[in-house]
Amino acid sequence: MSDDVPLDEQARRLTHAWRRWWWLWDLYFAIGFVAVTLTLLGEDDTSTLDHTVAIGATVAMAVLYITFGRPAIAQHDGDPPPWKGRTFMVGMVALLLTGVLFQQAMSFALFAVCPLAFMSLDLKEAILVVIPANMVPVLAAYAEDGMRAMVMQFFPGTLFTITFAVLLGAWITRVVAQSQERAVLIKELEESREEVSRLSREAGVATERARLAAEIHDTLAQGFTSLVTLVQAAESELDHDHAKVRKHLELAARTARENLTEARALVAGLTPAALGTGSLDTAVRRQLSQFAEETGMNVVYDADGDSSTLPTALEVVLLRMVQESLTNARKHSRATEVTVTLRVDENHAALQVRDNGVGFHPELPVDGFGLRGMRNRVAQVGGKLTVHSGDSGTTVELEVPR
Template sequence: MPADVPVDQPQRELVATAAAPDAWQRWFWLWEVYFAIGYVACVLLMFSETDVTPAGHAVAIGILTVMALWYVTYGRAAITARDACSAWRGRVFMIGMVALLVAGAFVQSSMSFTLFALCPMAFMALDVREAVLVIIPANLTPVLTALAEDGLETALYGFVPGTLLTITFAVLLGTWITRIITQSEERGRLIRELEESREENARLSREAGVAAERARLAAEIHDTLAQGFTSIVTLVQAAESELDGDRDKARRHLELAARAARENLGEARALVAGLVPSALGTGSLDEAIRRQLERLAEETSIKASYRVDGESVVLPTVTEVVLLRAVQESLTNVRKHSGASEVSIRLRVHGSAAVLRVADDGSGFDTDRPSDGFGLIGMRSRATQVGGTLSVHSGDSGTTVQLEVPR
C-alpha cells in the first residue's frame, strides 16, 4: 500500500470522555464522608446533653436520622443531577431539611449543629440567591428556640453574635462552593466541546486525505494507464489498416502495441504497489525521458530532441515523478492534438529549482477555454503539491509547457 494513502484509524472512544463526571462530582465522596462524620458528631452531642429526657433524645435522634435518610434517598440525586428538574428537586429537598431542622431544634438545642452540613447542601442544591434565602432563616432557628425557652436577653447576647458569624461564614463558603461547581461544569463542557471538535477535525482530515488520494490516483491513472491504452489502441488501429497491404508494417505496429501493453502492465503493478513510476525504477530521470522520446519516434513521425543544462544532480523522487509525468502528458498531447512535426524538451537544473520546458510546432489551442480533459489539471495539481508552478503558452506557432519545481 502506498505510504501516503490515508488509512482509516479506529476512532478514539469518546463516549467515556463525554459522559465522564465533572471534577466536583468525582470528589463528591469527600462531602459524603463529611456528612457521615457530622451525623455521628451530632448524635454524640445530643447524648451529652443531660437536661434532655430519654424520650427527647430519641425524638431528636429520630429526626436527625430522617434528615440523613432524606438526603440519601432524595437529596443526593437532587444535588448531583444536572437536568431540567434538578432545580425543583433541590428546592423540595431543602424545604424538607429546614422543616426537620426547625422541628428538631425545638426538641433539642444541639440539633442546631446540623447547620454545618445543611448550609453547604443549600448551596449545592440551589442557586446562590435561593441558598442565601434558605440559610438565613435556618441559622436563625437557634435564636428563635433560645428566645422561646430562655427569653430575649439570652437569645440576644448568647446566640445572635454567633449566628451572624455563622451566616457570614456560610454565605462566603457557599459562594465559593458554587463557584467551584460552576467552573467545574464549565470546564467539563469545554472539554466535551474540544473532544467533539477534535473528532470533527479528524473526520474532515480523513475526508481531505481520501479526496487528495483520489485526486492523486486519478492523475496517476490518467498519466500512465489511460495514456498507455490510448497508445495501444492507436497502434492496433494502424496495424489493422495495414493488414491487407504492408504486413511487415502491420507486424511492427503490433510489436509496438505489445511492448506498450507490457509497459502499461508494469505501470499498473507499480501503481498498485505504491512504488515510483516503473520508468524511474530502472534508471534515472534523464534515461526515462529519453525512453519516452524513443517511443514517440517509433510510434509517430514526429522529430524529437532533448537537452539537459545545468548541474548534474539527483533530484528527490517526488520531484522526478512530477517532471516525468509532465513529459508524458505533454508528449501525449503532442501526439493526439497538436499535429506537430517537431517537439523539443529541455531540462535545466540550477541552484534552487529544476525547470522543464516542452515545446512543439503544432497548431496550438486556446488556453483560456475550459477543457474537459484531466491532463493540464493533473500537471498543475502535481506542481502545486511539490510547491512548483506550471505555465502554458500556446498559439499558431506551437505550444510551450514550462514546469518549475524546487529542488
C-alpha cells in the first residue's frame, strides 16, 4: 500500500476490504446459482417431483444467502457472530442435503457452499462442515447405486474437491486474518504516532522553556543585577561625590539600553546582541571593560587564535559562560581580580575564567540557575565544563569541539 496514504485511511481500507469486493462474491454466487439451476433443469431422467424439490432447495439457498448470510458476513467484515454463522451454514447444508437426495446434480452447489463455510465460520468449524458436505454426493451415490458407485464418486473427484476446498479455504482465511491483523497494527501505529507527536510537542515546549530560562538568566537577570548595583553605588555617593554619581548613572543607563537590546533579540529569537556587531573576541572585551567599570576589579584578558571562525552556537555558549562567570564573581566571590583566557585552534575552543575570591563548593546544591544552566548549554554542544573552587578563588574551564 502506498506510503503517502495516511495510516488511518489505510486501516479503513483494510477494515472494509470485504465490503469493497462483495460485488465479486455476489457475481460468483449468481453464476453458481444459475449454473446449478440450468444443470438441474437439463436432466431429463428425473421426475417432476425431483426437479421441483431440487430447484426449490436451490432457490431457498439463494434466498437464505441474500436475506441472512450475506448481511451477517458483510456487516461484520467476514467475521460474523458465531451463532449467525452456524445458523446460516446449518440451513445451507440442510438445503444442499435435501437437493442432493432428490437430484445428484445438486452437488454442484458445493462450489458455493464451501466458500461460504470459510466466510461464515472459523477455520476448524469450516473444515468440519466442508468435509461432510462434500461426502453428501458420495452417500447419495451409495444409496442409489451401491458401493461401486460410491467408490467411483469418491475417487478421485470428491477426494480432490475436499483437499482443494480445505487448502484454498485455509489460505483465504489466513489472508483475511493477516489483513485484519494489519488493520489493527496500522491503527495501533497511528495511535503511537499521535502519542509520539504529543510527546514531541511537550518536549519542544520544555526545551523552549529551558532555553528562555537560560537566556533570561544570562541576559536580563544579569543586566538587572548590574542596574541594582550601579544605582546603589550612585545612592551611596549622592551626598559626597557628584562626579561618581554621574558616572554610575551613565553606566546604569548604558546597561539598561543594552538590556533592552538583549530583550528585543531574545523576543525575536536572534543571537545575543553583543555578538551582533562583532566577533566573539570583541564581545568578550566589551563585557570585561563594562565589568571593570562597574565593579572596579582588575580584569586581565588573554586571547589566542581566530575566534571569528567559530560557529554562532559555540560563540553564544562561550559568551554566556563569560557573562555568568563575571556575574558570579560580582555577586558571590568578593574577588579583586578576574582573568579570562580564550584559546581557539582547528579542533577546539577553550575558555578559562579565574578569580581570586573566596570560592565555593561546586558539588553542593545551589538555588540559582547559573551553574546548572551553564552545564546544560555546554552539554548541548558536546563540550566539557570543569569548575574548581577553593580558598584561593574559583576557576571555570570550558572546552568545546568545533
